[in-house]
Amino acid sequence: MAAAEAGALPAEQRVGQVVLPGDVLLLPAHPEADGERLWLGPGAALPGRLVCGPGLRSCGAGLLVTKCGLLRHRQAGGAGGGSGGAYWVDSQQKRYVPVKGDHVIGIVTIKAGDIFKVDVGGSEQASLSYLAFEGATKRNRPNVQVGDLIYGQFIVANKDMEPEMVCIDSSGRANGMGVIGHEGLLFKVSLGLIRKLLAPNCEIIQELGQLYPFEIVFGMNGRIWVKAKTIQQTLIVANILEACEHMTAEQRTQAFAKLSER
């Protein structure tokens, strides 16, 4: 710990660099002015709040790194990211750890009375109440069979606890969650690729969308479900997505050019 403290660097200097578990990132000392601003009111209390995202933990005055990867930073003023900016570690991993609020694709494994058990790729299966579907009542049970694919959201995801999923939002609407259609192809990619694909203005998705009609579902747990008009088209989309993780932009454009020739 002492060595890590000695090698601690200000967080700003390490943005974009590789950080390792145990590294300590120092934050700029909080000026007293901020403390005074906190007293002005609830609206003024928020500026200066810093979000420490996945892979980081707050320790004392700084941040402790818990995952290896690239340190990312976003300036204040984004949507929902806290108003004092945000730091997080962009890591490559394959094992999913349930996080509250994440949208994932799960496979129903057991129907046990009032709950379904759903495999989400985490260390433990998530539970899903039969009442957590849009329009479900005690009498009107949702039609969910073992083996069905579920697109849902984690409502409970704590350490050492069974995660719990729901297929409705806080106002009781499905908003696209629930059982995904019975056809299509499910495959798994790394968690980093999912985030890459879901990023706003992702070129891969934009280029794919201009090829032919298809539907796709991304789960934050690394699962992707694709469905197109023919099996061949479905497979093409799946193969492109799997291959494009380590492609450069030029290689990708070449691959797309090949596809559009067909």
Next chain:
Amino acid sequence: MAGEVKTKLSKNLLRMKFMQRGLDSETKKQLEEEEKKIISEEHWYLDLPELKEKESFIIEERSFMPCEDLLYGRMSFKGFNPEVEKLMIQMNSRYKKEEIEADDTAEADVSDEEMARRYETLVRTIGKKFLKKRDQRVLQGEDENSNMRPSKAKKMFLKPQD
């Protein structure tokens, strides 16, 4: 004699609710102090310096969603699933608000002129509602005068012909 009787009332009796109305302020204070003493003697407390809760300015967030502004996970392209396409627009609207606003100005449903015309008539009809009956009739009369007096025959019962 009566004063002596008063002093003989026991403290427990004086502490009762219904007895306190008649008490003077001094005895009230005395009683309160005694009660406080009893309570403070019974209470235990830890002999520790006061813990100061530090205002934390770090929020821990375990999800990538708010950090990276990720899009909604369901997508459909070229009209494969119209429901999902509608949903995509709705769920990803927070990133594309500016574009949508720009669209609004470009193709308004009702043009400004039409809006003005409609609003004018609306003002007149609503204004009529708040006029008195007599004023309304005057207004009507003016209208009819300007309209070259179209048949002013009063409506009346017409006897059916056998």
